């Protein structure tokens with residue numbers, strides 16, 4: 001499994017190059033390795049190559065991996081759609097959740113976060129391209145949701161996340177990320193203590209870094225192409 005280590009090294013180099021060319025400080029962009037559909041062994045391999053932050057989309061798959069990899073110093077992030085009946089397990093097993101898009105889910109996570117754990121780190125997923133099919137709160141509803149979440153116990157609101165409509169054209173990619181960034185800057189100007197812009201995947205992370213991403217979520221560029229069952 002040397003390819004995972006090689007891929008990781010190449011992705012890290014690309015992140016560093018993009019960070020520098022955007023005039024940003026080295027280390028400003030954190031790599032989140034998206035391991036959905038890949039086996040425990042792939043995560044173990046990436047972890048041995050120095051990667052500690054991993055993300056999963058599907059709860060049952062994630063819980064199995066988290067249990068199997070307990071011996072490793074991994075920080076787990078949840079990035080998939082959240083149904084109400086999944087919040088208890090998410091609150092108990094993850095350090096971060098990037099895909100909160102309604103107050104009811106945030107309230108359940110707050111109530112169910114075990115008190116012996118650190119605050120659950122939360123990003124709001126924004127439907128930045130306004131796609132009917134997509135999860136995420138609409139841009140004009142982000143402020144109200146963020147204000148309500150800031151009042152909840154056991155959660156720490158860190159910032160915004162988005163999965164824009166796929167685009168090959170770099171200027172189209174950048175325009176969507178710029179919109180998310182503008183929303184984020186606006187909330188910060190209004191006094192919200194945010195520090196995280198979770199945006200950019202394997203095909204568009206360079207554009208995301210140019211527009212201010214602080215976390216990029218990368219799967220296939222590290223682990224290879226996914227085949228869904």
Ligand SMILES: *Cc1c(COP(=O)(O)O)cnc(C)c1O
Nearest residue numbers: 034057079201202217218219220
């Ligand atoms: C799968 C997924 C990713 C990673 O996608 P790649 O194209 O494999 O890098 C990032 N974010 C979310 C929300 C995902 O579902």
